[in-house]
Amino acid sequence: xxxxxxxxxxxxxxxxxxxxxxxxxxxxxxxxxxxxxxxxxxxxxxxxxxxxxxxxxxxxxxxxxxxxxxxxxxxxxxxxxxxxxxxxxxxxxxxxxxxxxxxxxxxxxxxxxxxxxxxxxxxxxxxxxxxxxxxxxxxxxx
Amino acid sequence: xxxxxxxxxxxxxxxxxxxxxxxxxxxxxxxxxxxxxxxxxxxxxxxxxxxxxxxxxxxxxxxxxxxxxxxxxxxxxxxxxxxxxxxxxxxxxxxxxxxxxxxxxxxxxxxxxxxxxxxxxxxxxxxxxxxxxxxxxxxxxx
Amino acid sequence: xxxxxxxxxxxxxxxxxxxxxxxxxxxxxxxxxxxxxxxxxxxxxxxxxxxxxxxxxxxxxxxxxxxxxxxxxxxxxxxxxxxxxxxxxxxxxxxxxxxxxxxxxxxxxxxxxxxxxxxxxxxxxxxxxxxxxxxxxxxxxx
Amino acid sequence: xxxxxxxxxxxxxxxxxxxxxxxxxxxxxxxxxxxxxxxxxxxxxxxxxxxxxxxxxxxxxxxxxxxxxxxxxxxxxxxxxxxxxxxxxxxxxxxxxxxxxxxxxxxxxxxxxxxxxxxxxxxxxxxxxxxxxxxxxxxxxx
Numbered sequence: 001x002x003x004x005x006x007x008x009x010x011x012x013x014x015x016x017x018x019x020x021x022x023x024x025x026x027x028x029x030x031x032x033x034x035x036x037x038x039x040x041x042x043x044x045x046x047x048x049x050x051x052x053x054x055x056x057x058x059x060x061x062x063x064x065x066x067x068x069x070x071x072x073x074x075x076x077x078x079x080x081x082x083x084x085x086x087x088x089x090x091x092x093x094x095x096x097x098x099x100x101x102x103x104x105x106x107x108x109x110x111x112x113x114x115x116x117x118x119x120x121x122x123x124x125x126x127x128x129x130x131x132x133x134x135x136x137x138x139x140x141x142x
Numbered sequence: 143x144x145x146x147x148x149x150x151x152x153x154x155x156x157x158x159x160x161x162x163x164x165x166x167x168x169x170x171x172x173x174x175x176x177x178x179x180x181x182x183x184x185x186x187x188x189x190x191x192x193x194x195x196x197x198x199x200x201x202x203x204x205x206x207x208x209x210x211x212x213x214x215x216x217x218x219x220x221x222x223x224x225x226x227x228x229x230x231x232x233x234x235x236x237x238x239x240x241x242x243x244x245x246x247x248x249x250x251x252x253x254x255x256x257x258x259x260x261x262x263x264x265x266x267x268x269x270x271x272x273x274x275x276x277x278x279x280x281x282x283x284x
Numbered sequence: 285x286x287x288x289x290x291x292x293x294x295x296x297x298x299x300x301x302x303x304x305x306x307x308x309x310x311x312x313x314x315x316x317x318x319x320x321x322x323x324x325x326x327x328x329x330x331x332x333x334x335x336x337x338x339x340x341x342x343x344x345x346x347x348x349x350x351x352x353x354x355x356x357x358x359x360x361x362x363x364x365x366x367x368x369x370x371x372x373x374x375x376x377x378x379x380x381x382x383x384x385x386x387x388x389x390x391x392x393x394x395x396x397x398x399x400x401x402x403x404x405x406x407x408x409x410x411x412x413x414x415x416x417x418x419x420x421x422x423x424x425x426x
Numbered sequence: 427x428x429x430x431x432x433x434x435x436x437x438x439x440x441x442x443x444x445x446x447x448x449x450x451x452x453x454x455x456x457x458x459x460x461x462x463x464x465x466x467x468x469x470x471x472x473x474x475x476x477x478x479x480x481x482x483x484x485x486x487x488x489x490x491x492x493x494x495x496x497x498x499x500x501x502x503x504x505x506x507x508x509x510x511x512x513x514x515x516x517x518x519x520x521x522x523x524x525x526x527x528x529x530x531x532x533x534x535x536x537x538x539x540x541x542x543x544x545x546x547x548x549x550x551x552x553x554x555x556x557x558x559x560x561x562x563x564x565x566x567x568x
Binding site: 016021022023025026029052054055056057058059060061062065 | 158163164165167168171194196197198199200201202203204207
């Protein structure tokens with residue numbers, strides 16, 4: 001699991017006085033970016049190798065809003081990975097109180113030259129890093 | 143069902159060359175706003191009456207990306223409503239080809255004075271409009 | 285001059301209860317996109333011809349805030365164009381009251397194959413359209 | 427002068443492959459937020475005291491684009507302050523190369539109970555902090 005911390009920005013709030021719900025999708029991406037960097041596989045390195053990892057699905061359950069002046073912690077881990085499909089889970093917390101702000105997940109595939117590919121075959125070294133992270137995350141969560 | 147049409151904006155694309163996945167959450171809100179207006183219950187009227195309708199969950203499945211120069215059609219309908227909880231579904235299409243870009247849903251509750259409320263009791267005229275729309279949408283989809 | 289109309293979206297507001305100032309930059313882009321389409325030079329056609337038109341500067345003066353439930357009118361016109369540099373001006377109005385919400389301008393150059401170019405030489409048919417629009421806008425504003 | 431560092435996020439890029447120009451306005455806000463915190467006057471404390479500081483103008487000159495995988499440094503300082511109006515300047519740099527990405531400024535007034543106010547009279551302790559920071563920034567830049 002990777003822990004990423006960031007302040008709520010004013011431009012992320014809406015007239016309800018709290019963070020607009022669409023921004024959690026962006027924080028998930030920030031958490032995922034930090035996670036991939038942490039396991040030695042920065043997303044820009046994947047892109048430079050010609051591999052894209054589009055988001056095929058997202059789901060968020062909002063628990064308690066966050067607002068300006070507060071800080072969010074994004075916990076990110078791999079919940080499933082089979083060399084072709086990747087599932088990432090997230091818990092977003094209020095950094096100070098520890099209260100759960102949202103639970104979320106995202107699904108991803110891998111593409112090369114405009115076609116879906118098996119990372120296992122197309123980029124074995126990337127595959128190994130994701131697989132190792134997935135295994136480590138599974139052990140941690142037992 | 144309500145149909146809402148809008149062009150893809152350049153600022154909504156990302157370096158993959160297509161609409162960033164977080165923007166679909168915003169288009170869902172646009173479709174919902176247009177839907178509520180269409181049934182005679184603009185969201186600003188609800189807010190002026192002291193009622194908020196926070197998003198408690200979203201889920202999106204991405205099918206085919208849209209890009210700059212294209213137009214999206216957002217189809218919005220109520221899939222469930224019981225006076226306390228509201229579920230809205232969406233299909234986002236490429237306006238020209240008719241291809242499905244995404245399927246989505248959002249969940250909402252209602253709040254007054256900082257507390258969850260039953261719209262049925264708190265604002266019966268609003269409740270009736272949502273219930274009628276829900277019934278109409280259910281009939282249409284049979 | 286081109287007139288473009290669009291509703292304020294909830295996700296564009298901030299906790300001050302009005303449209304966040306950064307969004308005006310995006311509305312300027314929407315107005316510019318609609319303007320270019322109107323003069324027969326959609327930006328995607330420029331991009332397909334390998335020409336980019338990056339923004340080299342923006343300036344906005346905010347007069348009166350807009351909020352959710354309101355509609356904006358973006359008036360867009362070319363204020364200067366010499367085949368190499370383009371200046372676009374904007375007035376953003378409250379559609380209903382006609383009150384001025386903001387005055388703005390943006391500056392642009394043109395690029396091909398990663399280098400700044402003179403549109404006049406690189407793409408004479410595009411150049412003529414911009415020049416004609418510039419002339420027409422100048423006459424209109426006299 | 428305050429120095430604030432942050433990574434470029436994928437959702438901030440556009441199909442030109444670089445950070446969309448509208449996001450610099452948001453980074454300026456991030457830099458300003460960090461600056462105010464640094465001088466002991468977090469913006470949320472001002473808001474809690476009933477004082478808003480709306481943006482009355484922004485201007486940005488874009489020099490070199492930033493992209494995903496890069497980090498930005500936002501240098502923020504007060505360039506003018508007279509108790510009623512505040513001017514803030516910014517330099518945005520590529521953290522690694524030190525190259526200038528953009529130069530910018532923003533203008534602000536202060537409001538209480540919906541009316542423009544002189545911070546000097548309305549909130550003297552806030553005023554002193556801004557004045558001291560302005561003086562320090564002026565000395566630093568000589």
